[in-house]
Amino acid sequence: MSTTEDWFAELTEALRAAGVPGEQITRTVDELRGHLAESGTAPEQEFGPADRFAASLGGLAPAPGEPEAEAEHWTWTADLFNDRRMLAVHGDQGWEVESLDSLGRFVCRRAPSVALAWEYRREVIAGRRRAAVLGELEPEGWELCGEWLVYGYFKRPKAATEGPEGALRSVPRTPIGHLFLSRRAKVLLAVWALASVAAFVAMGPLGLAVLVSFGGAMLAVLTANLETRKGKETSSSPLTPDL
Template identity: 65%
Template sequence: MTTVDAYFTELSDALRAAGVPDEQIAATTEDLRAHLAETGTDPVREFGAAAAFAARLGGLAPAPGEPDERAESWTWTADLFNDRRMLAVHGDQGWEVESLDSIGRFVCRRSTTAPLRWEYRREILTGRRPKVLAELEPEGWEPCGEWLVYGYFKRPRAATAGPAGALEARPATPRRQLFLGRTGKLVLALWAVVVGGATAAFFVGTLGTAGLAITIAFASMVSGLVTAQLETAKGTEREAGE
């Protein structure tokens, strides 16, 4: 048995003794082995002693997707200009995105016993889904939601950062649920001006109910298309430059 095999045997035994399901142990050790194979480092030097590392990983933390009555819940949203920055901020505070709801909000949870830091990325999926999944899944990324042409992916930071992926203290749950970037605020302000003008025209009698409804729908459609187009163009430029 090699040194690496001995390390992961000890790590698996420690996690199993802490009550971690075998399926979760297998997934965790697979991610960690892949990290070591990529970096070529020694497991003890990279992660520390196996028993201590198992404790820091959070032996009683639920596997992603499994229910946890003690977990905190929080739902929030951001515009497409600000979502990746806020995902990085909230992921570093231990919030795991479980899904996106029907109106594009991030539905999150955070373990109260052994929270982990999470990292996220956003990819354009239109016409690229099989390629994106084939590239990201071997690196430990898993889908956590889709919105418009975008797919969101997550992975626990412990898979790449070792002990630094554990969260020792949980910041308070944010009171805000909406996070807009500067461009998003500008788009929203323009939408408000158009809709406000149409509403005023409706009340003074120069615009009928049908006209008001059409104006609001058109303004919403245009703002959504502009937002998606700008961010899709940025994503395409980044991909071309890689």
């Protein structure tokens, strides 16, 4: 059986031969080393032969700003009650979140040659909590991929934790939809719509604008408080994934 260094040298060569950028190879190797340091297992025992593991990855996503010409791009959004579930679904389909736009939508990329699943989590990172969250998640391979209001969204390739099981066997078609609302959000939206009509009738455009701004802020504060309270209740143990 090869040593750890031999295994990583073979993996590096296989990825380089597949045309994976050097920066991407370095990031992948660092993530895998971090995982092995936590699990205490040998790379071949955890991931199998290096050449097969490299092939199972199907290559890696190109670095931001350097997308492959054939890469698919897709932007979608969900409410705060449904975003983590949909991130899990779409991450399993190979969609990598590159960022969140100014409207809070998830801007995603998926290259057909990259059969790699992603896992995501959402954390409250407002104020002093930000440094604590980043300090705990980044060493575990989590990368901040977007922020919205008081939330930070983190991503990590599943191959870093699940080995070959984190690679996709096939790439599903791009979803048709762009908006994914939970039943709770639909009820709130209906109530909000009625309140907005009443506010517009009573106070005009200004009243409507105030209601919309206030309602959005209150929803964010409510869900953030719930998550922060949950975090305090489990403060004696490490952060647990939201997904």
